[in-house]
Amino acid sequence: MDRSESILAEEDHDVTDALNQTTSENVADISQLLRIAPAEPHRPERIVGERRKYRTIWISDVHLGTKGCNAELLIDFLDHTDSETLYLVGDIIDGWRLKKRFFWPPEHNDIVWRVLKRAKRGTRIVYIPGNHDEMVRPFSGMNFGGVEIQRAAFHDTADGRRLMVLHGDEFDTVMLAHRWLAFIGDAAYHLMMKVNGWVSAVRTMFGLPYWSISKAAKHKVKNAVEFISKYEEVVARAAAERGVDGVVCGHIHTAEFRRFTHAGREVEYWNDGDWVEGCNALVEHQDGTMEILHWPDEIARRTLENAAEPLRTEAA
Ligand SMILES: [Mn+2]
Numbered sequence: 001m002d003r004s005e006s007i008l009a010e011e012d013h014d015v016t017d018a019l020n021q022t023t024s025e026n027v028a029d030i031s032q033l034l035r036i037a038p039a040e041p042h043r044p045e046r047i048v049g050e051r052r053k054y055r056t057i058w059i060s061d062v063h064l065g066t067k068g069c070n071a072e073l074l075i076d077f078l079d080h081t082d083s084e085t086l087y088l089v090g091d092i093i094d095g096w097r098l099k100k101r102f103f104w105p106p107e108h109n110d111i112v113w114r115v116l117k118r119a120k121r122g123t124r125i126v127y128i129p130g131n132h133d134e135m136v137r138p139f140s141g142m143n144f145g146g147v148e149i150q151r152a153a154f155h156d157t158a159d160g161r162r163l164m165v166l167h168g169d170e171f172d173t174v175m176l177a178h179r180w181l182a183f184i185g186d187a188a189y190h191l192m193m194k195v196n197g198w199v200s201a202v203r204t205m206f207g208l209p210y211w212s213i214s215k216a217a218k219h220k221v222k223n224a225v226e227f228i229s230k231y232e233e234v235v236a237r238a239a240a241e242r243g244v245d246g247v248v249c250g251h252i253h254t255a256e257f258r259r260f261t262h263a264g265r266e267v268e269y270w271n272d273g274d275w276v277e278g279c280n281a282l283v284e285h286q287d288g289t290m291e292i293l294h295w296p297d298e299i300a301r302r303t304l305e306n307a308a309e310p311l312r313t314e315a316a
Helices: 015-020 071-080 095-100 106-120 134-139 173-177 179-205 213-242 295-315
Strands: 052-059 081-088 124-127 147-149 153-156 162-165 246-249 256-262 265-271 280-284 290-294
Touching: 052 071, 071 081, 071 106, 071 295, 081 106, 081 153, 081 280, 095 134, 106 124, 106 147, 213 246, 213 256, 213 265, 256 290, 290 295
Parallel strands: 052 081, 081 124, 124 147, 162 246, 246 265
Antiparallel strands: 052 280, 153 162, 256 265, 280 290
8 A cells, every 4th residue: 555645634534424514603614614624834835926916716626635636736826826716616625535535635735724815815715616526515605714605606807708607517418417427437547547556567577668558548539539629519508508708617627718609609618627637727817818827837937037037137
């Protein structure tokens, strides 16, 4: 068994149980709701110059409670940005994995702590649970420590567009038709990653080049591309039917902006990506312009700028 992962508590941690005994009266904030207690951050906030101020930030598919979560980069993102409103567009906490085994490194606490800190500083926080944190869905309409829980939301941009905000599993037909399949899919994926580790260890032992089982599985990449494209179309059509100007969602871990026309109506499709592979955020600038940020690129640019800074000062 892999001991390198920092498991804070190994006792049976059933998030669902905790939630069943919960009302907004006996819970002060969302961390108590999920029985995670971020008293102080493990890693203090790094205030590096001025934070980038946006009107709105959307993030989703963080998958706290799994090894896949790129907490490192998300902490960096949260320490360098700020916004009037922050939408957490689902799959923030991975209850499916947490139910199986409690994995909660201090960095995951640090993310919850930072989100709550933002609420205290006056950021409006709207949490729209996804399918992996569906145990939070029954609390829609409640407010825990400045975090509003909603099933879906409408967002009005500074330039007057109305956007529908939802996680997006609602439009995943495979999930909708065979919910059990999604659970098996999740388990199978984690098993595959584990097997991948064993296989590559054995291959290394025998001096064979690296071979990825997950890559082999992605052999059907054409199907994946078709699925994503179809999904985007279905979501955009639903938005057009609701009479909004656009939709913001997550769920498929693929950041994207596309424009669709449905029954003569133009509709924008925005996907804010994920913090497992892509590490993306969707932001709205003060004038209503929207942008998908790829955080690893932003860090790379910042590093370059910082390196160039002394040169520029000397030249001046
Ligand atoms: Mn999802």
